[in-house]
Amino acid sequence: MDAFSCNGDVRGQHIALLDDIVTTGSTVAEISRLLLLHGAASIQVWCLCRTLKS
Numbered sequence: 001m002d003a004f005s006c007n008g009d010v011r012g013q014h015i016a017l018l019d020d021i022v023t024t025g026s027t028v029a030e031i032s033r034l035l036l037l038h039g040a041a042s043i044q045v046w047c048l049c050r051t052l053k054s
Helices: 026-037
Strands: 014-022 042-050
Touching: 014 026, 026 042
Parallel strands: 014 042
Antiparallel strands: none
């Protein structure tokens, strides 16, 4: 996807991603993948609302 870039040093950091609404999850998945590739220790996703498939 390559829509995002990581410009800071996240090695060993425990990161919380804040998102107002998670629909498909593709945005948080891509950002999480990028941060983990750059050495983040863990990723948590915090959101206000999440859509569910019925």
